[in-house]
Amino acid sequence: MSVELTGAEITIRCLQEEGVQCIFGYPGGAVLFIYDELFKQDKVRHILVRHEQAAVHAADGYARSSNKVGVALVTSGPGVTNAVTGIATAYMDSIPMVVISGQVPTSAIGLDAFQEVDTVGITRPCVKHNFLVKDVTELALTIKKAFYIASTGRPGPVLVDIPKDVTQQKTKFVYPEKISMRSYNPVVKGHARQIKKAAELILSAKRPMIYAGGGVILSNASAQLTELAKILNFPCTNTLMGLGGFPATNEQSLGMLGMHGTYEANMAMQYCDVLVAIGARFDDRVIGNPKHFFNENRKIIHIDIDPSSISKRVKVDIPIVGDVLDVLSELIKLLKAEKKKPDQAALNEWWKQIDLWRERDCLKYERGSQIIKPQMVIEKLFQVTKGDAFITSDVGQHQMWAAQFYKFDKPRRWINSGGLGTMGFGMPAAMGVQLANPKGKVACITGEASIQMCIQELSTCKQYKLPLKIINLNNRYMGMVRQWQEFFHGNRYAESYMDALPDFVKLAESYGHVGMKIEQPKDVEAALKEAFKMKDRLVFMDFITDQTENVFPMVPGGKGLSEMILV
Amino acid sequence: MENEAGALSRVAGLFSARGYNIESLSVAPTEDPTLSRMTLVTIGSDEIVEQVTKQLNKLIEVVKIIDLNDGSHIERELMLVKVRAVGADREEIKRLTEIFRGCIIDVTDKSYTIELTGTSSKLDAFLEAVERSAVLETVRTGASGIGRGEWILKV
Numbered sequence: 182m183s184v185e186l187t188g189a190e191i192t193i194r195c196l197q198e199e200g201v202q203c204i205f206g207y208p209g210g211a212v213l214f215i216y217d218e219l220f221k222q223d224k225v226r227h228i229l230v231r232h233e234q235a236a237v238h239a240a241d242g243y244a245r246s247s248n249k250v251g252v253a254l255v256t257s258g259p260g261v262t263n264a265v266t267g268i269a270t271a272y273m274d275s276i277p278m279v280v281i282s283g284q285v286p287t288s289a290i291g292l293d294a295f296q297e298v299d300t301v302g303i304t305r306p307c308v309k310h311n312f313l314v315k316d317v318t319e320l321a322l323t324i325k326k327a328f329y330i331a332s333t334g335r336p337g338p339v340l341v342d343i344p345k346d347v348t349q350q351k352t353k354f355v356y357p358e359k360i361s362m363r364s365y366n367p368v369v370k371g372h373a374r375q376i377k378k379a380a381e382l383i384l385s386a387k388r389p390m391i392y393a394g395g396g397v398i399l400s401n402a403s404a405q406l407t408e409l410a411k412i413l414n415f416p417c418t419n420t421l422m423g424l425g426g427f428p429a430t431n432e433q434s435l436g437m438l439g440m441h442g443t444y445e446a447n448m449a450m451q452y453c454d455v456l457v458a459i460g461a462r463f464d465d466r467v468i469g470n471p472k473h474f475f476n477e478n479r480k481i482i483h484i485d486i487d488p489s490s491i492s493k494r495v496k497v498d499i500p501i502v503g504d505v506l507d508v509l510s511e512l513i514k515l516l517k518a519e520k521k522k523p524d525q526a527a528l529n530e531w532w533k534q535i536d537l538w539r540e541r542d543c544l545k546y547e548r549g550s551q552i553i554k555p556q557m558v559i560e561k562l563f564q565v566t567k568g569d570a571f572i573t574s575d576v577g578q579h580q581m582w583a584a585q586f587y588k589f590d591k592p593r594r595w596i597n598s599g600g601l602g603t604m605g606f607g608m609p610a611a612m613g614v615q616l617a618n619p620k621g622k623v624a625c626i627t628g629e630a631s632i633q634m635c636i637q638e639l640s641t642c643k644q645y646k647l648p649l650k651i652i653n654l655n656n657r658y659m660g661m662v663r664q665w666q667e668f669f670h671g672n673r674y675a676e677s678y679m680d681a682l683p684d685f686v687k688l689a690e691s692y693g694h695v696g697m698k699i700e701q702p703k704d705v706e707a708a709l710k711e712a713f714k715m716k717d718r719l720v721f722m723d724f725i726t727d728q729t730e731n732v733f734p735m736v737p738g739g740k741g742l743s744e745m746i747l748v
Numbered sequence: 749m750e751n752e753a754g755a756l757s758r759v760a761g762l763f764s765a766r767g768y769n770i771e772s773l774s775v776a777p778t779e780d781p782t783l784s785r786m787t788l789v790t791i792g793s794d795e796i797v798e799q800v801t802k803q804l805n806k807l808i809e810v811v812k813i814i815d816l817n818d819g820s821h822i823e824r825e826l827m828l829v830k831v832r833a834v835g836a837d838r839e840e841i842k843r844l845t846e847i848f849r850g851c852i853i854d855v856t857d858k859s860y861t862i863e864l865t866g867t868s869s870k871l872d873a874f875l876e877a878v879e880r881s882a883v884l885e886t887v888r889t890g891a892s893g894i895g896r897g898e899w900i901l902k903v
Contacts, residue, residue, distance in 0.1 A: 301754060306765050310808040313754075330808060363903065364750055364811040489802035492795070 185351040188317045188343065189214035192281065195324040197224045198356045201252050203243065203616050204228070205236040209256025210296060211283025214348040228616065228645060231637040233260050235609035237267020237280065238635070242613030244276050245596045246571055246621075248401065250332050251278040251613065257285055257345075258296030261303065266603060268338050269307035273600025274422060275399060277336035279327045280308075286346040287315055300342045309337030317350040325357050334367025335487040336399060367486065371503030371511060379457075379482045379499050380515040386455035387527035388534075389415045392438065395422030395599065396460015396485060396505045403427065403592040405509035406459060412516060414528060416535055418446040420461050422599040425589035430568070435535065436544075439467040440736045441581040444543035445535055447734070447742040451477055452534075458483045460505040463495040464600075471495055473741025484508045543734050543747055544585055552727040553702050555579060555654045558709075559586035562624060562652060565709040570622040571596065571614045575607035575631030578660035581732045583626040605634030608651065612638060615647045622650070622713065629655040629723075630679050639692040642719050650712050651721045653685060656728045664731045668746075689721035700725045751777050751784040755809040759786065762807065768792065768800050772825075772868075772890030783811065783903060787823070787892045814901050816893045823893040826863070827871045828853075830885040831878055833860040841878065848874045859884065867891075 186194065192215050196204065205228045208216045219227050230236040233255045240251030251271075255264045261282045271278045285294040301313045310330050312323045320343070327339040383389065397406050403426045410417045410433050417427045418438040427434055438446035450456070450468070456479050461467070468474045471494055483490075483497040484505055491500040501508050546556045559582050562570070572587055573596040574580040580597055589595045596614055598606040611625040632653055642649055654660075662677040686696030695718050699708045705724070712720040734745040749755050756775060763770050768790055775786040790800055797815065804810050816823070833841050838860070845852055845862050848870070854861035864874055868891055875883060895901065 302757070305754075305758060305761055362808070365808050487806070489799065489806055493799060 183353050186354045187214065187218075187349055187351050188320050189218045189348040191317070191320050191352070191354050192324065192343065192348065193218040193222060193225060194354055195321055195356060196252065197222075199250070199328050201225055201250070204252040204254050205230055205239040205243070205613065206254030207233050207236055207256065207260060209260050209283060211257035211260075211285060211345045212254060212348075214345065215254065215281070215283070215343075227254070228612070228641065230609065230641050232635065233263035234266050234605065235612070235635050235638045235641065237264045237278070238270065238603075238606050238609035239613035239616075240278055240280075241267060241271045241276050242573060242596050242610030243617045244271075244278055244613070245610070246593050246614040247617035248593065249617070250328055251276065253278070253280045255280065256283045256296065257300065258298050260296075261298055261300045265304060265307065266605075268304055268340065270598050270601045270603045270606060271338040272307045272309065274395065274598065275336050276338065277332040278338040279324075279331050280338060280340045282340060282342050283348075284313065284342045284344040287344045288346065290344065300340070304340050307338075308340050311340040311342065313342045313344075314347055315344065317347050317352045320347065320352075321354060321356050325360050326362065329360050329362075330365060334365075368488075368502050369504045369507055371484065371501045371508035373511070375499060375501045376508060376511050377515060379501060380512060380519065382455055382480055382482060382499060383413065383457065383516065384519065384521050384523055386415075386523055388452065388454040388531045389413070389457070389523065389528070390449050390453035390455070391415050391417040391427075391457045391459065392420070392450060392461055393417060393423045393426050393459045394420040394461025397423055397426035398592045400460065400486070400505040401592070402460070402506040402509050405506060405513060407431070409509055409513055409516075412513065413523060415457070416449055416532070418442070418450065420467055420599075421584055421597065423461065424584060424595040425592040428590040429588035430590055437584050438742075440469070441585065441732050441734065442736075443585075444541045444734055444745060444747065445538035447736065447745060448538045449535055451742045454479050456481045458485075458497070459509070460485060462490045462493065465494075468495065468742060469736045469744075470739055470741050473744070476741070541747070543745075545748060546730070550702060550727065553699065553705060553724055555582050555656070555724070555726045555730055556586050557702060558652065558654060558705055558724050558726070559583055559626065561706045561709055562626075563587045565706065565713060566622055566624070570594070570624050571611075571618060573597065573607045573611040573614060573623070573625045575625075575627040575634075576602045576604045577628050577631060577662075578656075578664065578730075578732050579626050579628045579631075579654040581661075582654070604631040607631060608638050608642075608649070609635050611649045612641060612645070612647050615649060616645070624650040624652055626652045626654070628660060629653055629657065629682055629685070630659045636688070639689065639694060639719070639721075643693045646717065647719060648715070648717050649719050651689075651719070653721065653723045654726050655682075655685070655723050656726045656730070657682065658728060660730075661732070667731070668735075668737070685721055685723040689719070694719040694721055696721045696723065698723045698725065749784050749786060749807075749811055750809040751782055752809055755784065756786075758807050758809060759788070759804065762803055763790075766799075766803060768796065774890040774892050780903075787890070789891050811903050812901060814895070816895060819899050820896045821893050821899075822896060823867055823891045824865050825868050825871055825891045826865050826889045827874075828861060828863055828887045829875070829878075829883060830859055830861045832858060832882045832884055834858055837882065841882070844874070844877055848877075850874070
């Protein structure tokens with residue numbers, strides 16, 4: 182007779198079978214048996230965070246930068262509610278993740294027990310799927326399903342809620358090698374006829390545009406995207422989530438589009454005649470007002486793995502449901518076999534138009550300023566790291582400047598909360614990135630408001646010796662809120678001033694890190710170089726930046742892409 | 749959909765989260781006890797119904813979904829209605845029930861309980877035919893639908 186294992190042992194064995202090397206968590210009553218089993222083995226490394234939100238963000242950063250499933254482990258009740266922000270963040274950005282949560286014993290469920298919440302109910306709207314395991318014999322299969330669902334199709338977080346008594350009960354352990362579910366069969370291959378139609382439309386384009394989103398990154402298709410753009414000589418723009426999917430330093434890149442996208446990207450998006458949307462979802466921050474978007478006539482090809490993303494906000498002409506990698510490979514094959522080429526004269530005219538738009542130099546800022554301009558810090562960071570760092574960000578102005586000024590040439594280097602816009606994401610995500618890439622240079626671009634939302638993680642960074650470089654663009658305001666108040670609320674800066682800030686240098690030092698305060702533009706580059714020389718230390722760099730700086734261009738809410746406010 | 753705890757709340761939650769309307773919803777296990785069949789009536793433009801369909805399909809526990817309006821179909825709803833039945837009304841209500849092909853399934857000296865099946869509009873019509881003040885209580889199941897002829901929803 183084979184040996185029976187407890188639910189707790191099974192949980193850890195499942196993680197081992199999945200090849201999980203690193204999980205992020207925080208212990209508590211309901212998960213004590215699981216922690217006990219973690220303690221007895223050394224295949225799965227546990228990173229102890231200081232708040233469950235950070236555990237999930239760290240697992241998220243780990244997943245985004247490594248293409249593995251991120252794993253977080255939290256206890257019942259407040260453990261779960263703290264994790265919800267992280268789970269919703271991962272859900273909005275389609276990040277593969279498994280969250281294991283403890284639950285009160287099955288006999289206590291529904292009785293308002295200590296640290297009980299309806300975890301499955303609370304997380305239901307912000308997970309791809311969730312499970313409550315009431316029977317230990319179903320535990321291994323459920324965890325297998327969780328990893329399968331999280332990492333296939335359009336990825337997303339999956340939560341497995343395990344009552345404490347289930348972690349104590351015993352059963353035989355069998356980890357299924359394969360799994361099939363009658364109700365879950367994500368499409369991979371695109372429809373051949375649709376791809377052919379797309380190829381024909383592409384070849385007829387006179388003013389083409391490629392619009393590529395996070396789907397390119399998630400499906401590991403940046404080589405294919407780059408090849409497609411290259412063989413066609415089409416311009417390419419990336420969404421906030423798609424940065425790095427197409428090399429930003431390539432001449433065909435128009436940079437990011439959308440609310441704070443470049444003038445050339447937004448204009449080309451508005452006035453193209455054939456739009457190839459790849460792994461992107463036409464969201465409100467990208468195309469602005471959909472009515473205005475349709476003032477111009479264009480044909481749209483839309484490639485996405487999620488059928489519900491297609492024709493959700495924008496009606497498209499040629500929908501292709503499938504994995505971006507697969508569809509692009511097929512499309513490239515077809516285009517290469519085709520003798521016909523797009524109208525080169527028309528394409529040249531289109532590029533001339535784009536170059537005129539580029540001359541507008543929409544990202545210009547005052548370079549001679551005596552006060553540190555935040556844009557300049559990012560440009561210097563790009564130079565000092567030679568464009569080779571992993572950059573995480575929090576949410577706000579600094580995030581937009583990072584997206585605009587750090588030229589991402591590789592996928593999985595730009596880690597930010599695009600969909601949910603979660604302040605506090607940056608530093609914990611950077612911890613996950615650093616753990617997934619121990620030798621990588623990891624910088625977190627943040628602001629003095631965002632960083633304080635998960636500042637406690639400086640302690641985690643100390644414990645695990647994570648040599649992050651924190652780039653704090655400190656303008657003493659919630660900058661993006663201040664910008665909107667300036668533009669749309671008559672300069673009434675309601676509650677957006679960050680008063681009573683800590684001395685970040687001393688704060689960093691008290692956690693055992695290096696702190697730097699940089700107040701002069703001339704000191705920026707040297708400080709960055711010095712910080713990156715300290716390869717084994719976390720350096721918190723507090724840049725005192727211009728309080729009045731705004732992010733341009735800007736498409737105000739409800740306006741169209743060609744109605745940008747420019748500098 | 750899979751006959752599992754929580755599946756129904758996923759469907760209901762999806763509708764409220766995305767602002768769709770549920771007009772009625774009827775659900776029960778099928779001849780295969782691992783599956784439940786749900787008939788859901790919603791109102792919306794073609795675009796909205798398309799999105800509703802796609803979003804429902806994304807739910808892991810939803811096995812298959814069809815829009816019965818894509819073909820010809822039959823729908824039926826069951827209503828139990830308790831009416832005050834005294835004096836001359838007793839005969840009148842009995843006759844009305846027969847006209848609507850209902851059955852009286854419970855009788856007291858003051859009331860009838862009537863069972864009635866049909867499309868939702870037929871049930872509405874019955875309630876309009878009965879004097880409003882005579883209706884003491886109604887309970888309706890919501891519509892169940894099935895395709896006509898060879899059109900079969902099977903997993």
